[in-house]
Amino acid sequence: MAFAMMGACVKAIPSDLSTAEVVWVRSVVVLLILVPWMLWQRTSFRGRHPLFLFLRALSGFLAMFLYFFTLRRLSLATAVVLNYTSPIFVMLLSIPFLKERVSFSLAAAFFVSFIGLVCLAQPEFPLRGPAFLAGLVSGCLVAIAYITISYLGRFESPLTVIFHFTLWSILFVTPPTVLHFQKPTSPDWLFLIGAGLFACAGQWGMTKAYFHGPASVISVFSAITPLLAYLIGFLFWQETLTPLGGTGIALIVTASAFLSVQYHRRGL
Secondary structure, rough: HHHHHHHHHHHOOOOOHHHHHHHHHHHHHHHHHHHHHHHOOOOOOOOOOHHHHHHHHHHHHHHHHHHHHHHOOOOHHHHHHHHOOOOHHHHHHHHOOOOOOHHHHHHHHHHHHHHHHHHHHHOOOOOHHHHHHHHHHHHHHHHHHHHHHHHHHHOOHHHHHHHHHHHHHHHHHHHHHHHOOOOOOOHHHHHHHHHHHHHHHHHHHHHHHHHHHHHHHHHHHHHHHHHHHHHHHHHHHHOOOOOHHHHHHHHHHHHHHHHHHHHHHHOO
């Protein structure tokens, strides 16, 4: 719910703020909450593996930047689903990098997801091709971040990983934010701060869930995010899906949920 609401807050920002500025404010809000939390928990800020922490931060930042870019140009449900394709890319990347073998069931899930992408692209791609591709690249970058997290999870605290991701995101977008700064209005601040708070809530809830329950079961609940995104988009922006687009979303979400379960069972 929190991640769906974060996306809705980004989309709802009334002023034409740059994506860099939106990322900057969202990250600062998260950092202001995260630092006292880490001090209270006596968690390491530096971490043990700075190179992998930076790789996770870089891939996560680029994924978030492209995701926010897509959110403001496509329907909320479409943008969220494109970001939700990460399990598909995890499967593809795990073949060369983790030497994974692809079973028939995984190959079938990938084929279903590909058909879903084709269906989803038909209504929007001819008009908003760059935004659609940006959302797809965002899903790929999320997959890289997840693979990196699967390695870091053996050595680092989740709070340390989130801290590096947030801090580097601020550093990356500070120059363009300063160069193209636009003063947010009062309604802008409401949604900007809301995006940061919902991002914190989502990270906290996801971390607690994976600490106290089986990952193969918990990962299925992430399929709720696209459904909520569609409902929010319909209620607040009157966004509707064509039958073909709706079929595409259903296929992608089903295949991604299946792949998430399979890869969480393998520890990825």
